[in-house]
Amino acid sequence: DAMVIQNPRYQVTQFGKPVTLSCSQTLNHNVMYWYQQKSSQAPKLLFHYYDKDFNNEADTPDNFQSRRPNTSFCFLDIRSPGLGDAAMYLCATSRGPTGGAYEQYFGPGTRLTVT
Amino acid sequence: RKEVEQDPGPFNVPEGATVAFNCTYSNSASQSFFWYRQDCRKEPKLLMSVYSSGNEDGRFTAQLNRASQYISLLIRDSKLSDSATYLCVVNGRRDDKIIFGKGTRLHILP
Numbered sequence: 001d002a003m004v005i006q007n008p009r010y011q012v013t014q015f016g017k018p019v020t021l022s023c024s025q026t027l028n029h030n031v032m033y034w035y036q037q038k039s040s041q042a043p044k045l046l047f048h049y050y051d052k053d054f055n056n057e058a059d060t061p062d063n064f065q066s067r068r069p070n071t072s073f074c075f076l077d078i079r080s081p082g083l084g085d086a087a088m089y090l091c092a093t094s095r096g097p098t099g100g101a102y103e104q105y106f107g108p109g110t111r112l113t114v115t
Numbered sequence: 116r117k118e119v120e121q122d123p124g125p126f127n128v129p130e131g132a133t134v135a136f137n138c139t140y141s142n143s144a145s146q147s148f149f150w151y152r153q154d155c156r157k158e159p160k161l162l163m164s165v166y167s168s169g170n171e172d173g174r175f176t177a178q179l180n181r182a183s184q185y186i187s188l189l190i191r192d193s194k195l196s197d198s199a200t201y202l203c204v205v206n207g208r209r210d211d212k213i214i215f216g217k218g219t220r221l222h223i224l225p
Contacts, residue, residue, distance in 0.1 A: 040123075040217075041217060042202065042215040042216060042217045042218065043159065043202075043215050045212065045213065057212075088156075090158055090159070101146070101147045101164065101206075102147075102206075103149055103161050103164060104159075104161070104204075104213070105161070106158035106159050106160065107158060108157070108158050109157070109158050111156075
């Protein structure tokens, strides 16, 4: 089945120790998104790629970086995780650009714990 | 006014009842609207898109009211498995940002 896959599902890292989360998709969608979601809050968009074009949200901390080496894969790098970065990180894809009638498909998420 | 607002609930509804909740949005230029369902500690899953003419999928009906700037979701004959958080998503024009509501929690009671 075509899908969005995230690895790992659970990640524990130490304060300040860099961590990379990965996302892959078999939907061949142009757009890939990274969201951060904390308990009882809406998903917060960090950035997205439209093909190779990177779009950073204005309020995304510099501590968060992303790479998209090809259509199928996208990575979220957290350079120096703080306790406040503990959250669920959701990857999503869509066929077309933000805006418009393109629904998003989400991966199962990576739950990050910072100790 | 917040960009997208939802009543956080929880809505506690007996099994078999009908429940409805709304989502209001502030940007009159918003183009596309969706309802997602999110189970506890899981990812959001698309429930339905909301079309101008409204749409229905089984027990679920979504409506758009552009004049009053809200969308609604109606669930008929509610099941225990409908218990979840329902997220409203609003898209602006092309390349505009996507706005998520904080969600409405629904508990279906046996």
